[in-house]
Amino acid sequence: MKVAVVGATGLVGTKMLQVINDFARDAEYVLIDRGQTVGDARNALRAAMGYNPDVLNISFRVSLDGYGDGSTIPGSVGEILRQASYAGTVVVMAAGNAADGHWGGLFEPMKALPARA
Numbered sequence: 575m576k577v578a579v580v581g582a583t584g585l586v587g588t589k590m591l592q593v594i595n596d597f598a599r600d601a602e603y604v605l606i607d608r609g610q611t612v613g614d615a616r617n618a619l620r621a622a623m624g625y626n627p628d629v630l631n632i633s634f635r636v637s638l639d640g641y642g643d644g645s646t647i648p649g650s651v652g653e654i655l656r657q658a659s660y661a662g663t664v665v666v667m668a669a670g671n672a673a674d675g676h677w678g679g680l681f682e683p684m685k686a687l688p689a690r691a
Contacts, residue, residue, distance in 0.1 A: 578622035581608040581634035632667040
């Protein structure tokens with residue numbers, strides 16, 4: 575199994591790598607620094623996908639890389655992640671670390687769907 579970890583040079587990325595390693599000790603790892611800008615992050619994700627990973631872990635946040643309505647724009651991080659998913663890569667990304675700092679719109683919680691039998 576190949577696991578690409580983008581953003582792994584920071585403390586959070588290093589901690590994520592430790593957790594991932596607990597579950598996939600025999601995996602082949604690719605660690606890529608996310609850089610400083612949104613453009614750097616996009617390039618890092620494209621580089622990670624060049625390794626054709628089975629799992630892509632993203633240990634960073636990306637702000638101001640879309641319309642803010644959940645849709646993606648060409649070349650955005652969201653589009654890159656969608657393409658990765660379509661290619662069969664499992665995309666794993668933390669959510670909620672900055673909570674209120676990322677979403678300023680209205681929020682209505684989804685109703686839970688019944689479990690399948």
